[in-house]
Amino acid sequence: MNDQRPALGQLRRDAKRLLTSARDGDRDALDRIGPAGAEHRLADAQLAIAREHGYPSWPRLVRDLETMTPTTYAAVDWRRIDRVTICCFSADGQLIMADESDGHRIARGAVYSGEDPLLDAGLRIPLQELGFRRQGTHVVAISDDRRHALFWVDGYPYTGDRPHATVPLWHGPADRAGSLLRAQGDGALADWVELADEHRRTITDAELAADSRRLLDASYLRSGTVEGGSGFGGSPADWRAAREQICDVIEADVSFLDIGCANGLLMESVVAWSAERGHLVEPYGVDHSAALVDLARRRLPQWQQRIWIGDALTWQHPDRMRFDVVAVLTDIVHQRRHRELIKHLLDNVVAPDGRLLLNSYSGDPDLSAVNVLRRTGYPVDGETSRPARGRPDDQPSAWTLNRRH
Secondary structure (H helix, E strand, O other), X not given: OOOXXXXXXXXXXXXXXXXXXXXXXXXHHHHHHOOXXXXXOHHHHHHHXXXXXXXXXXXXXXXXXXXXXXXXXXXXXXXXXXXXEEEEEOOOOOEEEEEEOOEEEOEEEEOOOOOOHHHHHHHHHHHHHHOEEEEEEEEEEEEOOOOEEEEEEEEEEOOOOOOOOOOOEEEEOHHHHHHXXXXXXXXXXXXXXXXXXXXXXXXXXXXXXXXXXXXXXXXXXXXXXXXXXXXXXXXXXXXXXXHHHHHHHOOOOEEEEEEOOOOOHHHHHHHHHHHHOOOOEEEEEEEXXXXXXXXXXXXXXXXXXXXXXXXXXXXXOOOOOOEEEEEEEHHHOOHHHHHHHHHHHHHHOEEEEEEEEEEOOOOXXXXXXXXXXXXXXXXXXXXXXXXXOOOOOOOOOEEEEXXXX
């Protein structure tokens, strides 16, 4: 980072002193800020300071000089946050910016009244600014006035039905993005991109899991629909059109384990949809969130003894029971741990000759079930049909057989 630029806090104090001196009739101050007799405002003093430092306006100065201090979620008073800057990264670690005729742009904006900065603004702003759909959200830093937060999010360019921007996008490494931003006069943004990228590269698996629980618990638990409580934004008909193809993996009466079951809606749905196809399904569920497991048990009391708290990378049934079909999302862990996840589930959870079904709802080709299996060296033994809703970024689910006996 460039530490040779003037400190914004000092310039704010200089502007206030300049205004006081001008109002007291100091000739030097009046020469700097404007003629005597005018009703001088703080904005006039700030403009004078900005121009003395080579900036056309005070907002342009702030844009280049504002500083951030690393922080944690717990250390922030979220009621005070009124603006956010969000660095968007794709699954391969590339930063994504708008690439327009007037320069490159990072997702940033105001937090609206009634919005939660993480849950609401953290989702809305990347969609509005870049057409980017966030998956995880990670707190990086906070401004000196404690009102402006910096996040990084992982996700993918969005092609769904929510309102979103359609703009040219730049993809590349964060250090290159920093150089481009500094060249166009956005020194502060360049610093923040590099700070966010350092956080992204050094975040631990435990921190990723905690961030995921924080986001999903709050989002799912506050939803007013059963679909929303399973992380889906749509009607019951939309849910079926987006998920029923999962039943293509079921070709007989089976036990079915949903890893990352949330409120249990997929368990419930697979039982009903499979029955329509003539198959009896015995459902089970696991989720890393105690709050969501409690919700699932309350919703589905008939199956409350079949739903457990557990980590997808380590969980085993208490009595070492194995399951005929095990369903898991490809984004339930970071992609660097996909091979570990698949091996654990085949070794300890999927029954011999059973099927491990990978699902991907993100629209990111790198996280598609077929690509994850191939990249980790496992055979693709079958694929479902594509979701009936017909969205262009929808991917089929895919399974591999457990050949370990």
